[in-house]
Structures are given as structure tokens and as C-alpha cells.
Amino acid sequence: MKRILSNKWHIMVFVLPTVLFFSFFVIVPIVLSAYYSLLNWTTKTKPTLEYFVGFRNYIEMFTGKGTSFPRAVGHSLLYAGASVFLQLPFSLFLALLLAKGVKAEGFYQNLYFIPVILSSVVVGQLWRKIYNNDYGLLNLFLRAINVETPKGGWLANKGTRLWATFVPVLWQYVGYHMLLMYGALKSISPDIIEAATVDGASGPTMAFHIQIPLIKPMLKVCLSFSLIGSFKLYDMVKILTDGNIGTEVPATTMYREMFKSHNFGTGSAMAMFIVAECLLFTVLLNALFRERADGRTLRERLSGLFRSAPDALPKGADRP
Template sequence: MKRVLSNKWSIAVFVLPTVLFFTYIVIIPIFKSFYYSLLSEIPAKVGDASEFVWFENYIKMFTPGRRNDFPGAVLNSLTYAALSVFVQLPFSLLLALILSTGIKGESTYRNVFFIPVVISSVVISLLWQRIYKDLVPAIYDLLNIALPKNGFLANKDTKLMAVYIPNLWQFVGYHVLLMYGALKSIPTDVIEAATVDGASAPRMALQIQIPMIKPMLKVCLSFSLIGSFKLFDTPWILLERANKQLPALSMYVEMFSNHKYSYASAQAMFIVFECLAFTMLLNFIFRDREGIESRKGRRRLAA
């Protein structure tokens, strides 16, 4: 087996079907979308002749206008990304750290945290719709507090937050599980050595556990950021029809309601570039540190 895998031709043969499939369903559509994004609008068939307008659709996306929602949508997705990174992930990490200490009912908690992840986003959205429309107003009524004008899902100051909360909640379990797995894979002798040395739980978390699971934190960060920029299903169900306050919603409405295929393609490309840029940024941030931290970890272990 080892001999087979060391042969580059064998590897190529094994990898080829996946590469071809990936190219067909991911790479080619990206290039096609980029091509369409450079064309003028035509209310006709895909593939019909049209003229190149180069980056006009991209300029239009960021040209200020009273009803141009796209810059606002990008800002909203960045806000959501920030919430994911600075609220969701730290909270997930905290839960993972607590769980990994081997508390009573560890596996039950782990499963309970993971339940929202396996439930369809549509079900989650409908569940939260009832929470916002029935449960929360009932609580407000009980406490004699005035509800926001038009309700949580239609008030311009609350509706995006009302969409972010179910998403943040839903994927906490996912990140907990990833981080928990990484924490559990830390060699027990490291933890034992630190315990013998009298390290407190917070110190152990900050100086040993977190540095040692940084590769997994990077994975969680990537998933979290990319998920934020692509957020679609929950807001599509929870918010009013044709809402364009997030980039993916805007792209969908431009494509299927407004028939602006080229403009929607440009928005799609922006989302792709945005995800790529942030992934590269994360790679850059974590590039050298991974090596440094693992070396540091090994030194601590040796000490």
C-alpha cells in the first residue's frame, strides 16, 4: 500500500475523479459567473450574445444610491462575521473547555449542544419565527414592556439581530464539537504535568490548551467567517420577502426577482472573492504561528 501511495501516478489516478468533479461543479461555475458578471444585462437566455461592460456591474454595486442596498448588505455580513468571531467562537470555546474537563454528563451535554446542528435550517427558522412572534411578545406582555415597532422581525433596528441569534445559537454546537475533539486529543501527560505544577484551570486553558488547539481554532474561524458571508436560508425564511440586507439575499433577489443576471453574477463573485480574501488572511495570520506554537508546546512538554 505504501508503495502504491508513494507512486505519483497512482495518486493522480485516485485523485483525478474528484478533481474533475470539483472542477465541473465548482471551478467552472465560478469562472462562468465571473464571465457573466462582465457582461451587460440581457433579459433572455443564458449564453445569448451580449456585450462586455467589464467592471461596470462591480462599480454599480458600490455606487451610492438611495436604494442600492449592497454596501449596507456587506456591512451587515461583516457585523455578523464579527459576532460569530467575537461572541459565538469564544462561547463555544468556553463550553468545549468545560466539557473537556470530564464533567458529569459530558456526553449528554455534547449531544444536546449538537442537536441544533443536525436540525434543518428551515426547521430552526420556523421554530425561531414562533419564538419571535408568540413567545417573546408574551414575555414582554407579562413584563409590561413595549415591543419594538412592527415586531422583532420587521423592525429595522432589530430584524437583523433577530436573524443572527438563531444562526449563532445553531452553530455553537458545531464549533463546540470541533474544539472539544481537539482538546481531547491533547496528550494527557501534558495536562497531568501542568496539574502537578499547580496550574489553575484558566491558566491551563490560556497557556496550554488554547495554544495547542490553534489549528482547530483556525478551522472554526474559517467556517465561521465563510458561513457569515454566505448566510442565506435563515434570513430568507425569517425576514420579509425580497429583503436584500445580506449579500446572498441581495444576489438571489437580483437574479430571480429582478432578472439582473449579470449584476447578480457580480454580487456572487464579490461573495466568492470576499470568502477567498478572508481565508487567505486567516492563513497569513496563522501561518508562522502554528509552527511556533507547536514548537513552544513541545518545549513545554520537554520541560
């Protein structure tokens, strides 16, 4: 017995490498970022308390002369909105269609997932070509049907550049969210679907009253992914427009601040802002879903057996 008891301590050791790893590469850097964000740290100064400036960096990044950070934050919120209200519903729609069992279900499902496994460098290059002013697919198509193409190219034109930057990201990850939702839909017990069918549910009724409520935990995961992904959005924007004026997002502005202007203090403040933004939305999302779960509706009681499923899921995660 004593041996088994000592085993309990023994297995703690297994977690140690990962915990140390996380501490060293995630927790410590966050703490350091918080510290640096309070310093006036440029190439001329050093990260010591001598250059402590309090919250000046935070004020500067929003109100400083020529700062683009507020605009960048606006863009990221806009992108988050697009992701939540366009991309996710679209993915859900696809997942529902596929889970219903169309012909060649597996084929479509594989196909939609292909962009996800491609590197964002490749997808970025691909879309730059699609947008190319002279021979891009998009313009060729528009010219063929006699529609005017934007002046200066999609990624440079004032009216189109922001959305032209967002579309490739949305395009790339539609399949990812679809797959997550599809997996969840397929995990619903066939008994429930059958029972609902016997009761006369089909099509939209089935989707809205049975399937969607049952995959709520997965929807929450998707929402977390897309929100956090929105705030951290970087590589695709970097490749498409380099985060130039009109298409900047917080991460591109932050890197610019650090590597071009060498304002490490302000850059760290921006990093902290992104962390705070993610935290805020995670908390909001959790609150939203908790409230919904308490107000038990008929369909949730119907699925009483499976209601406990939410706990199984992570509260959100990075894109693998």
C-alpha cells in the same frame, strides 16, 4: 518493481472522478461567473461578448441607484464579527467546561449539538414562532416580567430586525463549534495536562496557557468556518425575513438580483465579490496564524512534541 511503479500511475486514476467533479461543478462555474460578471446580461440580452460592459456591473452594484449591496456587505461583516467575537468564544468556553469533565458531560454535548442536525428551514420556522408578536415565547416571557416588546414584532421592528435575524444562526451553530473544539481538546495528550497540573496550572491558567494554544489549528478551522459561513449566509435569512430591507445579506441580494430583477450580469458580479471576500479573509487568517506560530512562546515550547499537529488540519472547510 516496475509493477509497483505502474501502480503509482494506477492510483492517480482514483482521484480522477472527484477532480473532474470539482472542475465541472466548482471551477468551471467560477470561471463562467467571472465572465458573466463583465456582461450586461438581462432577459433582453444574451450572454455573449456583444454585451461586454467591462467592470460596469461591479461599479453599479456599489454605486448604482437604490442598490442595497453595500448595506448587505456591511451586514455580513457585522454578522462575521458577532460570530467571531461572541459565538466562538462562547463555544470555546463551553468546550473547555465540558472537556474539564463535568457530570453528564456526554449529555450536554449531545444536547448542544441537536440544533445542528436540524434543517435550517425547521430552525427558521421555529424562531419565527419564538419571535411571533402575539404568542411568541419571547414576547410571552417579556410580558410576564413586564418588559416592553418591540413594536411590530422582532423581525419587522427597525431596531431589532437585524439582530433578530442573526441570533438564530448563532444559536444553531454554537453546538457545532463547541463540538469541534471539544474534540480537539479531548485529543490533547493527557500527559501534557497532567504535567501542567503538577506544575500548578489549573482553571484559567490551564485554559489560556496550555489548552487554547494547543488547539490553535482547530480554532483556525472554526474561524474559517464562521467567516466563510458569514459571507455565504443565505437560507436562514431567506426563511426569517426573506432578506427584506434592513436584514439583507450579500447572498439574498444576489438571488434577488438574479431571479427578481433578472440582472444576471450584476448577480454574477455579486457572486464574484463573495468569492473574493472569502478568499481575502482566508488569506488574512492564514497570515495571522502563521505569524503567531513563528513567535514561539514558552507554552508552545513546552508542548514541543505536539507543535507539528497543525498540518493535520484542513485550512478551513464548509459546514458538513
